[in-house]
Amino acid sequence: MFEEPFRWMEAISTRHSYVREKLQKARPVLSVPYDEGAVIFGFAPQSGKIFEIYDRIALGGLGHPADIERLRMTLLDMAHVEGFSRSAQDVTIARLLQFGIAPALKQNFEEVQRAPYLVQLLLAELNNEGVAEFYRLSYDGYWETFRKGTVIVGDRKVQEHIQKEIEKTDFASLKLNQALKKGLCLWEEGCKLDDSGEYKAGDESDSEEPDEAPSTLKDAFGQWTLEAAVLNKNTGRKRLYRALDTKEIDALKEVALK
């Protein structure tokens, strides 16, 4: 079936459309710097958006939970074996992606007989100098790096829009609460844009996220749970990752909904 180059290209193109359609309605996950490190957050109907990979690496994901889980476990295994046999300083996202999961994802995507991964991943890291770095990994193994923060969303154009807004803001000078508040505004802006139909593409009926996904902060806080975690360079400990607890999230909710 795929002996002819055209057939293969056609199959790949179909896969692209298939995955994008599946991810279309997924709500944004953002990660931005703040004055003490980096923060990563997203809303979800159940937990499973934000994870800790290693001492100074956080992961955000959207798409099929089982696919996120498989990639998360691969990253965890690689990071821990490397951190144990060498040093925690040798565990970097660049190495995990470039030599680890990105080539494997690409290969999987191009093997058209196998099911593609329905995922978008966002990775944030505080490097050994304490500077925040951000990475976005697509379902086909393509990855990009950012210094000022980044976002993953189902809709590509909404993603570009939020990305531009992130680039315009000096998050690195903001306190945690301010950075989160500003980030949440961008989240809401993205969702509204997504729902306005301005950027609509393809059929949305078969998406991974339910159709009644909240699009305002008020609905999101009411119906879903905000998951947020920080990488804080001033903890004085080995592990810089810390998930925000319920009290902090409640306090944030009050500020954000004012």
Add this chain to the structure above:
Amino acid sequence: MTTHSDRVRVSGDFFELLDRSGYQWQSPLKSLPENKFIEISQGTTVLAFHYKEGVIVAGDRRATAGNAIMYDRCDKVIPIDDYSLMAIAGVPATAFEMARILSHNFEYYRRSQLQSMSTEGKVRALSKLLKENVGMAMQGVGAVSPLLATYDSSQGKPFLYFYDMLGAEFRILTHVATGSGSPMIRGVLEHENLWGARPLEERSEREASALAIRLLQTAAQFDSATGQARPEDKLYPIIARITKNGYQFVPEDEMADLYKTSMKKG
């Protein structure tokens, strides 16, 4: 992709991951006869006791091999995760390796299973490592006798365990000391607890730290393998506390002040 599509793993066991990656924990050296004459560095004093807010863990800084002092800035109190500390007495090579495996074991479990390992699980993990090390211990080249202190957030209290070199675990409700200098201070600890100004578990953070410094100084007085503090070289014992907020080492500037006041006579 890789090994995950054809494997379902739910254990979150770092030992298993190490096995798969080809790592081998030390096995007994089969061809090596038991040898009591090998000089191995293992002199130490580490101690721990319950105080008002949690558990204090302290250790001297000296590493020895027979009569020789090999190193005077050894850190024998090692963070395992945010809520656990291990204090080591015995052969440093084995002890440090154990601490590293244990740390990755706790953290790998917590990250992969999205919940902390239970205190009992943590305690057994160290026991398992010690049991697997029995061969080396019996041959006299890898004996380790550690302490493990951990704060259990779900139960809201700290736990302190002492291990023998074969892996037996003993929960300590008051105080414990191990290493070559420990016999010199175990009696003092007991005496302080029973007939001191206040029982150990009622003492404040500062009182507990001062007592730890004095005990290590006493051990160093009678045991050549336990190092004395040398304030002129900014060389102090290591003191760490575990409370509901996790572990915290006493920083160097605070240590200098603490040492000075603790050493005052009368």
